[in-house]
Amino acid sequence: MENFSTNLINKLKNANSVTVLTGAGVSAESGVPTFRDKDGLWNKFSPQDLANMNSFLKNTELVWEWYKWRKNLISNVSPNAGHYALSEMEEYYTNKGKKFTLITQNVDDLHKKSGSKNILELHGNIMRSRCIKCNYSTENMDNEKTIPTCIQCGNYLRPDVVWFGESLSEEILDKAFEEAENCDVFFSIGTSSLVYPAAMLPVHARDEDAYIVEINPERSALAYLFDEEINKKSGEILPEIMQELKK
Numbered sequence: 300m301e302n303f304s305t306n307l308i309n310k311l312k313n314a315n316s317v318t319v320l321t322g323a324g325v326s327a328e329s330g331v332p333t334f335r336d337k338d339g340l341w342n343k344f345s346p347q348d349l350a351n352m353n354s355f356l357k358n359t360e361l362v363w364e365w366y367k368w369r370k371n372l373i374s375n376v377s378p379n380a381g382h383y384a385l386s387e388m389e390e391y392y393t394n395k396g397k398k399f400t401l402i403t404q405n406v407d408d409l410h411k412k413s414g415s416k417n418i419l420e421l422h423g424n425i426m427r428s429r430c431i432k433c434n435y436s437t438e439n440m441d442n443e444k445t446i447p448t449c450i451q452c453g454n455y456l457r458p459d460v461v462w463f464g465e466s467l468s469e470e471i472l473d474k475a476f477e478e479a480e481n482c483d484v485f486f487s488i489g490t491s492s493l494v495y496p497a498a499m500l501p502v503h504a505r506d507e508d509a510y511i512v513e514i515n516p517e518r519s520a521l522a523y524l525f526d527e528e529i530n531k532k533s534g535e536i537l538p539e540i541m542q543e544l545k546k
């Protein structure tokens with residue numbers, strides 16, 4: 300148990316509500332590249348270059364090529380021990396009649412696939428596409444087409460994710476802030492804490508006196524804020540935390 304404090308386990312045992320924010324690092328051990336990785340196939344483009352509407356309108360084929368590559372990669376990987384530990388944590392609290400909320404910035408389906416239920420997807424879901432004109436939404440786009448189009452109106456489909464400069468769903472974001480502000484323990488796991496408004500969530504949790512914990516092998520941009528920093532991989536640490544919690 301040298302990787303985390305007994306204080307954390309005590310807080311978790313006494314918590315009535317636990318909120319977790321995850322980022323790309325949680326899926327890294329499943330083989331999904333993170334956004335700011337140095338060695339990805341796409342590292343000549345930063346997410347800022349690709350994940351915005353201007354790029355989509357200017358370089359539609361390139362942006363779709365990137366998304367199709369990622370969709371394909373994501374469909375072929377499985378959740379890792381970190382995802383499973385989080386779904387076990389949800390079960391642990393809900394079985395006790397307590398609250399557990401998982402807020403994710405990830406657009407992959409790995410939390411769902413590992414059995415988590417109460418998930419707030421802040422940045423959408425890559426498996427869904429929607430029409431840029433009529434908003435028709437579908438999970439079954441025509442993968443053969445270089446640029447998939449809407450079966451209702453013929454306009455371009457786009458991935459149903461949140462790009463830079465776009466607003467997050469107000470309903471999901473309000474709920475995320477509410478759960479951050481009303482929890483006893485807040486985890487920020489596998490995120491660089493560079494992208495807003497998600498990066499504000501631990502700040503709000505701390506302001507409302509939650510015990511805030513970061514799990515990340517590297518220190519994030521906001522590491523200094525946290526009550527406890529666990530500089531290890533989530534797939535290694537989360538199962539250990541669950542094991543202690545269940546004792």
Ligand code: BJW
Binds near residue numbers: 516
């Ligand atoms: C491990 C690990 C292991 C590795 N275990 N860990 C100035 C101030 C404040 C805000 C802004 C600003 N200028 C502009 C903005 C707004 C902008 C923003 O935040 N920009 C910043 C870059 C400065 N935000 C927005 O535009 C948002 N919308 C918005 O604010 O609306 C209002 C508005 C409207 C108009 C104008 C201005 C404001 C929208 C943000 C949407 C982000 N979208 C993306 C793409 C989603 C679709 C897709 O997937 O394609 O979301 S970008 C990308 O970043 C993706 C991620 O969800 C997000 C966060 O990345 P994440 O998850 O943190 O990944 P990484 O790669 O950064 O980090 C991985 C971490 O894991 C690392 O730390 C590793 O160490 C760690 N790790 N292995 C645990 N095994």
Ligand code: ZN
Binds near residue numbers: 434435449
């Ligand atoms: Zn349409």
